[in-house]
Amino acid sequence: MHLPEGSGPTVWAVFFVVVFLRAQATYWIARAVTQQALDHTAPTHGFALKVHAWLDGTSARRGLDSLRRWGALAVPLSFLTIGAQTVVNAGAGVIRMPAWRYTLVMLPGCAAWALVWTTIGISAFYAAIGAGLSTEWGVVAAVIVVLAAGLGIGLLRRRARRTA
Structure with missing residues (x-):
């Protein structure tokens, strides 16, 4: 940048x-x-x-x-x-x-x-992102992290609704 x-x-x-x-x-x-x-x-x-x-x-x-x-x-x-x-x-x-x-x-x-x-x-931050996303495995790992975060947030929301 x-x-x-x-x-x-x-x-x-x-x-x-x-x-x-x-x-x-x-x-x-x-x-x-x-x-x-x-x-x-x-x-x-x-x-x-x-x-x-x-x-x-x-x-x-x-x-x-x-x-x-x-x-x-x-x-x-x-x-x-x-x-x-x-x-x-x-x-x-x-x-x-x-x-x-x-x-x-x-x-x-x-x-x-x-x-x-x-x-x-x-x-x-930019160096880590650049290094990680410059390979196929880095892109796969980034996609997995984003999907896992989305799943985790969804599960936490569901649990919060059940206990509320």
Whole structure:
């Protein structure tokens, strides 16, 4: 992929805004859900029960443990990991970290995430896709992955409808 000369800062800014909005949304949703779900309800079924279970689950506990162990430093560091970013940002909302502090420590993480994804991240992604899809077996594997993902989503939806 070739970008026009000088477009790097613009692309970085777009990625920064995207991750900023995503992280803020994760924080505020987790904070609002925690306030409402844990403080004002005692669900026995449905979506609210699933929210309670997630807030009490392993992933949420890991995010909370990271925030407790590393404090506010866990927030920007989570942007450099795979799988921890959403959990830590949600954990900050769950423990009701002050919004000004959360935003302040989130900004360097957003900047680092945007830098990684607009430089080596996108390059690595395109290299992996290019290498994998340049052979017949790579195309077959890609088709199998897409079909398996579609089947998995269909099965999860069916199970959710049966249990609801």
